[in-house]
Amino acid sequence: MEQQALLNHRPRVVIIGGGFGGLNAARQFRKEDVDVVLVDRQNYHLFQPLLYQVATAGLSPADIAANLRNTLRKQKNTEVVIGEVKHIDRATQEVVFEEGKLHYDYLIIAAGMKHNYFGNQEKWEQYAPGLKTVDEALDLRRRMLLAFEAAEYETDPKERERLLTFVVVGGGPTGVEMAGALAEIAREVMVHDFRRIDSSWARIVLIEGQDRLLGAFSESSSKNALEELQERGVDVRLNTFVKDIDEKGVTAGEQFIPAHNIVWAAGLKAETLADSLGAEQDRMGRVHIEQTLNIKGDQRVFVIGDMAHLEDEDYGGVLPGQAPVAIQQGRHAGKNIIRLLRDQDLKPFEYFDKGQMATIGRASAVAETGKMKLTGFVAWLAWLFVHLLYLVSFRDRVSVLINWIYAYVGFRRATRFVVGSDERGLKQRLLDHGPTRLLEHAPEPLRPDKALREAS
Ligand SMILES: Cc1cc2nc3c(=O)[nH]c(=O)nc-3n(C[C@H](O)[C@H](O)[C@H](O)COP(=O)(O)OP(=O)(O)OC[C@H]3O[C@@H](n4cnc5c(N)ncnc54)[C@H](O)[C@@H]3O)c2cc1C
Known part of the structure; x- marks a missing residue:
């Protein structure tokens, strides 16, 4: 019926x-x-390629998400159902x-x-969240910002080192972009913000199982990405597989890396x-x-x-x-x-390959289209242009462009807010103990412990 x-x-x-x-x-x-x-x-369309910029405090969720009802409001034969x-x-x-x-x-x-955590989802996901939704990006942003805050008050050098260690698992475009952005934040954006730590001590480790980064790109682009990341101080470990992840850190190959912040970009x-x-x-x-x-x-x-x-x-x-x-x-x-x-035959799909690109940080990217391979500033400009073009709404394009100009000119990140609560209790630890620790200890700057760093 x-x-x-x-x-x-x-x-x-x-x-x-x-x-x-x-x-x-x-x-x-x-x-x-x-x-x-x-x-x-979800009630929104998400521009996932810029999600890592939300996770690293460059953009706000509203810049890269468009309400679906609003986007389709003029299409009267279409209903959006959540x-x-x-x-x-x-x-x-x-x-x-x-x-x-x-x-x-x-x-x-x-x-x-x-x-895909390859059968380890239950254990690993809580310590190494991935980047696929706005919630996850905000979670990563919170974890990152709280780690710097907690390190400022931390008097135990081992724990401080762990708080300032960021491990990104997976050397595809998301992992490379994430590692590049973290290095930029630590070395350029936050350097003047703290009094006891220097944010540039932060260690960013990028782990990749294959023998090169950006496996879907040409060898020369992979090499370029590796060099650019290393120049930014990222510790890139190729041919290395993650064996375990827990609340203390990551076991990569045979080595344990104590780390509070781990990002999953591996599958x-x-x-x-x-x-x-x-x-x-x-x-x-x-x-x-x-x-x-x-x-x-x-x-x-x-x-x-x-x-x-x-x-x-x-x-x-x-x-x-x-x-x-x-x-x-x-x-x-x-x-x-x-x-x-219309009772017509189906047509086969033909893909028009426009190439691929990944950004490595401020003013640096790799881009490939056909036989053309771009690197550095030119590739980065191409990356900016293409991403602006594909954003769904005009409002988002204007907002993203303004944020990028702000970031480029002033080395600033517009959205460094800690919102929501973190499951691992770092925020509460800070709220409860941070001020006491601050007052208890002399205000002279702390120093990174070289020996600890070299051990992992
Ligand atoms: C961090 C990141 C960076 C990326 N960077 C780039 C890049 O630089 N360049 C590039 O070309 N590509 C990039 N990609 C890949 C690109 O975003 C995807 O290829 C693209 O989004 C795929 O589009 P899709 O429509 O297949 O799926 P999606 O865009 O993922 O959309 C799927 C939708 O389905 C909804 N959904 C899922 N399951 C259900 C369900 N059961 N019921 C109801 N709704 C459901 C989801 O909420 C979502 O809105 C990136 C992806 C990520 C995660």
Whole structure:
């Protein structure tokens, strides 16, 4: 009965995920005679490539997140629904929530990826959070700022050293950007802020299992990134695997590194939603799809973006989990559904590879497009331009640009606020004991303990 009623209605396209893929898919339907329902568990579209700047106090969440309802307000055939999809029932064509179901005539799944701790999630995640959501970025920002605050009052040299040690696990673009930004904060932004410590003593360790950073880039870009990071004082450890993480630090290879702040940027796997499709998946959980972006043998269900596994001959392998792939696939999936509605054949997806880039810190980046490889300031300018261009709203572009100019000219970071409470109790420790320690001890500056540092 319900099915019948739906069939008498306009076709309903359900899109799961308001990220790069989902949002761009939704926009394709603005002039079409369909009902679109965009479901996301968050009420905002997030520009993930700049998330590390929120985590390192350069930008505020409002600069890189756009409210989904507001973004799609003029698209009258589209409804935004906040909810978490638990699984998908392809037999009944339903998207299933904890309570209730939603029928679809066509479905686009663009739910992205989540962190992969390779079987150690339960233990490691609490000490080494990743960077995928605004909550996680704010958590990392809080941890970082509190660590400097606590180090200012800490009289035990060992504990001070641990508080000032930041370990980033994973030498892909996120890890490189995070390590570069942390080095910049410690060595340039905060240097005049403290009276007992010198923030530039902070040690930033970047751990990578492979023999080079930025494995998806050319060897020359990897080398350049390594040199730039080392020049900024980052301790880069290649060919090193993390064996354990606990509240005291990281065991990397055979060595234990005492560290209070650990960032996980080492692995991703597809959102669990992918498992409910009953389709073939790769070892990262990504769903194998046809060149037309739908699931094999099902022209009603399309999987796009980070969650999709699609080999591309011209690209030379599986398309990477990058924003341009998700954007282009979102547009293409939308167009293909419109073709189906017009009884036309589906068209295969063709990826237009615009290249890739990663920033290493202020005025330094690597960028590759075709045979062209840029490094240093020129690459950094290209990086700025491209990121501004892809931000969803004009307001965000203006705000981000102002923040970047402020940071570039004044070596400042606009959002160095500690908000919320930290699970590991550092804030409370500070509130309770910080002032007493400060008054108890002579105000002369502390010195880093060289021997301690060399030991790990
Ligand atoms: C820190 C970081 C830095 C990055 N830097 C770059 C970069 O410099 N360049 C680049 O090209 N790419 C970069 N990427 C990758 C890029 O962000 C992704 O490739 C892109 O976001 C993928 O788009 P998507 O639409 O597939 O998924 P996402 O953008 O991840 O969107 C998925 C959406 O689905 C929602 N969702 C998930 N599960 C459910 C569910 N069960 N129910 C309801 N909603 C759900 C999520 O809330 C989210 O809004 C970076 C990613 C990260 C995390």
